[in-house]
C-alpha cells in the first residue's frame with residue numbers, strides 16, 4: 001500500500017496538484033542507480049501528477065520510487081529517458097519490433113514474449129496499420145462513440161419494447177383485474 005508521508009502531503013497541499021510544469025528549461029534531470037535521466041517530456045503525463053516528481057529535480061529518485069511501489073512497467077519506462085539513449089544490453093524487448101513499421105504485422109512474431117512486451121510502456125510514436133485509412137480509424141474522437149452507440153441503443157430499446165408488447169398481448173393472468181388499481 002502507498003502511504004503518503006507528511007512531507008509529501010504538505011508539498012502537495014502547498015502546490016496546485018493539477019498544475020503543469022512550465023519551467024522554461026527543457027530539461028528535468030533525475031538520477032537513478034548512478035544513471036541520469038531527462039524526464040522533462042514525461043513530467044505532465046506522470047500518473048501520480050507532476051507535483052510528486054517536481055521536488056526531485058537533480059536528485060536520486062530510487063528511494064521515492066520504491067516508496068510509492070512503482071511497477072516494473074514504470075522502471076521500464078524510465079529507461080526511455082536515459083541520457084545518451086537506452087543501454088543496448090537492456091533493450092531486449094525494444095529490439096523485438098521495428099518501431100518505424102506497422103505493429104500489426106509484427107506482433108504475431110513475438111510469440112511467448114508478447115504478453116511481456118505489450119505491457120512494457122514506451123514513449124514514442126508508432127502506427128498499428130499499414131493502411132492510412134485503417135490507421136486514421138484507430139484515432140477516434142470521444143464524441144463518435146456516443147454518436148454511434150446512443151442511436152443504436154435507442155433503436156434496440158424501441159424494437160425490444162414493441163416486441164415485448166406484441167408477445168405479451170392477451171397473456172394477462174385470469175385474475176388480471178385484481179392487479180389493476182381502481183381509478
Ligand code: HEM
Nearest residue numbers: 047048052053056061064065068069070071073074077078
Ligand atoms: C521522483 C519521484 C516520484 C514520485 C514521488 C512518484 C510518485 C508516484 C505516485 C504517488 C504514483 C501513484 C499514482 C496513483 O496511483 O494515483 C505514481 C505512479 C506512477 N509513476 Fe511515479 N513517482 C516518481 C517518479 C516516477 C518516474 C521517474 C517514473 C517513470 C519515468 C514514474 C512512473 C510512474 C508510473 C508509470 C506510475 C503508474 C503506476 C505504476 O505503473 O507504477 N514515476 N508515481
